[in-house]
Amino acid sequence: xxxxxxxxxxxxxxxxxxxxxxxxxxxxxxxxxxxxxxxxxxxxxxxxxxxxxxxxxxxxxxxxxxxxxxxxxxxxxxxxxxxxxxxxxxxxxxxxxxxxxxxxxxxxxxxxxxxxxxxxxxxxxxxxxxxxxxxxxxxxxxxxxxxxxxxxxxxxxxxxxxxxxxxxxxxxxxxxxxxxxxxxxxxxxxxxxxxxxxxxxxxxxxxxxxxxxxxxxxxxxxxxxxxxxxxxxxxxxxxxxxxxxxxxxxxxxxxxxxxxxxxxxxxxxxxxxxxxxxxxxxxxxxxxxxxxxxxxx
Numbered sequence: 001x002x003x004x005x006x007x008x009x010x011x012x013x014x015x016x017x018x019x020x021x022x023x024x025x026x027x028x029x030x031x032x033x034x035x036x037x038x039x040x041x042x043x044x045x046x047x048x049x050x051x052x053x054x055x056x057x058x059x060x061x062x063x064x065x066x067x068x069x070x071x072x073x074x075x076x077x078x079x080x081x082x083x084x085x086x087x088x089x090x091x092x093x094x095x096x097x098x099x100x101x102x103x104x105x106x107x108x109x110x111x112x113x114x115x116x117x118x119x120x121x122x123x124x125x126x127x128x129x130x131x132x133x134x135x136x137x138x139x140x141x142x143x144x145x146x147x148x149x150x151x152x153x154x155x156x157x158x159x160x161x162x163x164x165x166x167x168x169x170x171x172x173x174x175x176x177x178x179x180x181x182x183x184x185x186x187x188x189x190x191x192x193x194x195x196x197x198x199x200x201x202x203x204x205x206x207x208x209x210x211x212x213x214x215x216x217x218x219x220x221x222x223x224x225x226x227x228x229x230x231x232x233x234x235x236x237x238x239x240x241x242x243x244x245x246x247x248x249x250x251x252x253x254x255x256x257x258x259x260x261x262x263x264x265x266x267x268x269x270x271x272x273x274x275x276x277x278x279x280x281x282x283x284x285x286x287x288x289x290x291x292x293x294x295x296x297x
Contacts, residue, residue: 007219078124116228
C-alpha cells in the first residue's frame, strides 16, 4: 500500500530503490537454503525471487501527516554518495525526491525527520550535495537522531567501539549524512521515550544497532509500529531467531525482535519495516509455537 491511514494519521510510502539483494542465507544469520525452502512459494514473487534464490528488497521511506506535522521516517541511501563497503548503494542516482513530490511533498514541506538508526540506508537523504557541500535536504526540518547511535558511529569515538560489525559498510556515512545535519544546527539527539507528536513516540529497539528506535503511532484506537531494521524480511516473523548479518548485538537483536512481534500481535498493530517488498507491511498473529505474518489487502 502506498497510502493508508492509522486512525487520523495519513501515511504515504515513498520508494527509493528496489531489487534483488542477497540469498536468504546471505542476509539472515542462521538461515540455510533448506530452512528457507518451506517458505519459498509463500514469499514468491513479492518478497523472494525463486529463480535467482534472492530476497527481494526495497529502500523506502514513510511520510506521516499527523496533527499538522509532516514527519519523514527514515531517508534511504541517498544519491551520489561514496559507499566503498557496500557498492550496491554507492553513487546512486534515484528519483527519490521526485517520488516524494508525487506523494505530495516538497523538501521544504517536511517538518520532522526521524532516523530509526544511523546505518547507510536510513540516513542517506538527510543531505544533498549543494555548492560542493553536503547540506540538509529538508531545510526546515528538525532531524531526530538516536543519541546512542550518534555516539556509537561518530568516527571520533572509534577507539571506544573497536568491534563494530558494520564499520566497513557504514564507511563515509557519518561524514556525509549525519555530521552536516548536526553542524547546520538541525539535529536533535534523542533517547527512547521521545515524543515526536501527540500519539507518536520513539521506543528503544536495540540490537541491530545500539541506539535503534521504533516509532509507535497510536490514533483513534489504531496502532502501527514503524520498526526500521528490527526485521528485514517477513520470514523473520516465523523465525525471529534469524538476525540480519549486520546486527551489532545478536542476542539483543533476537530479544528485541521477539518483543516487537509480541507487541504487534497484542495490539493488532500494523508492522511497518524498512525493507519489505510485496505489500510492504503486515500484521502479526501469535501461534501456538511462535508468530505468523498476516498480510493486508
